[in-house]
Amino acid sequence: MSNRIGRYFQSVGFRKGDCVALIMDGRPEYVCSWLGLSKIGVVTALVNTTQRGDSLRHSLDIVRAKAVLLGTEYSDVCPEVCEDIPGFRLFAMGGGRTPPGAVSLDQVLPRISAETLSKEIDKQNFKDQLLYIYTSGTTGLPKAAIITNARAVFMGYGVHCMAGIGPEDVLYTPLPLYHTAGGVIGAGAAVLSGATVVIRSKFSASNFWKDCVRYDCTAAQYIGEICRYLLATPPSEDDRRHRVRIMFGNGLRPQIWQEFVTRFRIPTVGEFYGSTEGNANLINIWNKVGSVGYVPWFAKPFYPLKLLKVDPETNEILRDANGRCIRCRQGEPGVLVGDINKKKIVTNFNGYVDKGATEQKILRDVFRKGDSYFNTGDILVEGELGYLYFKDRTGDTFRWRGENISTSEVEAVISNIVGLKDVIVYGVEIPNVEGRAGMAAILDESKSLDWSRLEEGMRRKLSSFARPLFVRILRQLPMTSTFKLKKIDLQKEGYNPNLIQDPLYFFDSKSGTYTRLTPQLYDEIVSNVVRL
Structure with a gap:
């Protein structure tokens, strides 16, 4: 398939250095698409499938994309963004509706030769650009990081060298293929090490271990908060019926590490540090x-x-x-x-x-x-x-009462106290008060938060200066596609009950309990009538 894709795009005028944007759910055709384009030197921009409107237009503009290769599951995404770009071309793949003006690759590819593009491949080198992968920052417009052939090989083959993933392994990845972890490291296990890769297009905590058992997986990937979500699922016989010998990724919090490997019987964890664009690994x-x-x-x-x-x-x-x-x-x-x-x-x-x-x-x-x-x-x-x-x-640590507060550490402690619910901690300013007061936003969709347990747990496990002064109860949680919790918008919104519809609470130091933050109490806090 990759040979057919490369030959077809070459036949319709694409050349080395051109850019094609890829918008598609995770499936084997995804990898074949960028691999085929790479054989003729075309750079593929792996676009986040959640982007729409101005954000999507920005992502296409910054890489000067000449075309979009679209999974038909996203037929309604591109036309309104692309129609005013001169000479822009649209290609589609999948069993759904092909959008107007798009070429259906399902119809044309079977007629294209599958012979290897040997001469074209010989023209490529390690320094050539292979992919653009967009950073998934918690705020602002995305930036397109440059992934060269050399960097992709280094990251993909590193799994083989460090984790011992080889042809006999079956790797499970529930991560989006438009980011490095799933799309380069996970896919690289198949392309570079010969392993079998099981792709789930959307992560499901309830199906994670069922999938690992069904496909006889020997390795699995995680990222961000995935491990915490798995721990929050009800116990099942699949928890230990799988054959996963190693899990690797980043974001496994120390506070749940031992509990995670014990419950799910994971012999080895490969926790790594790195970023898509960085050289610090x-x-x-x-x-x-x-x-x-x-x-x-x-x-x-x-x-x-x-x-x-x-x-x-x-x-x-x-x-x-x-x-x-x-x-x-x-x-x-x-x-x-x-x-x-x-x-x-x-x-x-x-x-x-x-x-x-x-x-x-x-x-x-x-x-x-x-x-x-x-x-x-x-x-x-x-x-x-x-x-x-x-x-x-940097920027997440804040200072209060002369002490530095690590938001990630406080988040982990509170999450454990409230039954592994999602928690975001950040610092907020109070007029005429030095430093920033702690504030915690807790996801409580079922309205089951046990306040007594929260207050008692924080008294036992957090120093007085680290206990959040404000608590916001969320019904929905802002999160990136790589399971990182967003906090910038929450931090900007602060704790004003006149502007925020979510329930807000303030820690009463005299009673040692949280009380509802009313507009009157808010006015007393910001006017310094309430001494902190």
Whole structure:
């Protein structure tokens, strides 16, 4: 199929360097599409299938896409966005309705030769661009990260090297194929290592282990909050009836790690750290609970990752009297950066299609004049023996009562207290009060939140300065497609009951309980009548 796709697009005028946007649910044709286009040097932009309107138009514009290859399940998505783009072309694949003006590939591909495009493939090299993958940030318009052939091979084949995934394995991935984890690392297990990959187009907690049993999976992927969702499902015989020997991904919280591997009998967890565009990559394949990676002492001098000191209040990177950045000591949190070396595949930073966005992620003159590092924006800390642990994202940590509060740590504690419900923690400003007060947004669709349990649990497990002053009860949860909880919009909305329809609560320090936040109480707080 990939040969047919490559030959067809070549026959209708597409050439090396052109870009085709791909909008399709996860299925084998998805991988065949970008693989076939790559054989003639065409770059595929893997568009988030949830994008619509201006966001979708932006994603097509920034990569200068000449066409969209559309799964017919999204026939209604593109026409209104694409119709005013001169010379834009539309192709469709799937059993559904082909949109007006689109070429049905299901009809034309069977007539195309499946012979390998040997001459065209010979013209490609490791530095050529293969894919554009959009960052799934929690706010703002998406940025298109550049994935070269070399980077795709490095990420995909890394699964084989680090996790031992090979031709005898069956890998289960419920992740979207338009992001790196599912689309490059997961698909790469088949393309580069010969493993069988089972694709589920949409994640389902209730069907996760059923699928693993049905398809006799030996490995599985996770990301974000997936492991917590699995723990929240009722116990089942499938929890231990599967043959999964390893799960790998990122985002398994330390607070549920041991409970997760015990309940589901997972022999090995491969927790890794990295980003689509970044050159700072780590992996913990040794079952060290909570760690995102390991750098042994003898590798530190030449391994390209460093932790830099930051201001505890502003999270700005600190520099010494000579203008150089300061390395963190063991046990001292700092921002993780990766040395940019364009001569090496592993440490080069290809950045984004937007050069301005690329420059914003580069830190210069770090240890000597002229050097450059990729700034991850993430706060990590090195523990004993070289294991590294994720603390928070820059900007997520806030200061209250003279103490630094890690939102991710407080989120994990509260989530455990309230039965693994979704929780988002952030800092909010109170007029004329130093720092930011903690606020927690808790998803409670069934209206079953046990306030007594919440208050008692926070008293026992959180320091007084870390307990959220405000609580917002959500009926719906803002979340990215890679199961990351959005908090920027919630933080901007704050705690004003005159503007927010969700129930709001305020912690009464005298009674040690949460009380309903009324407009009158709100006015007393912001006018400093209520002393905090």
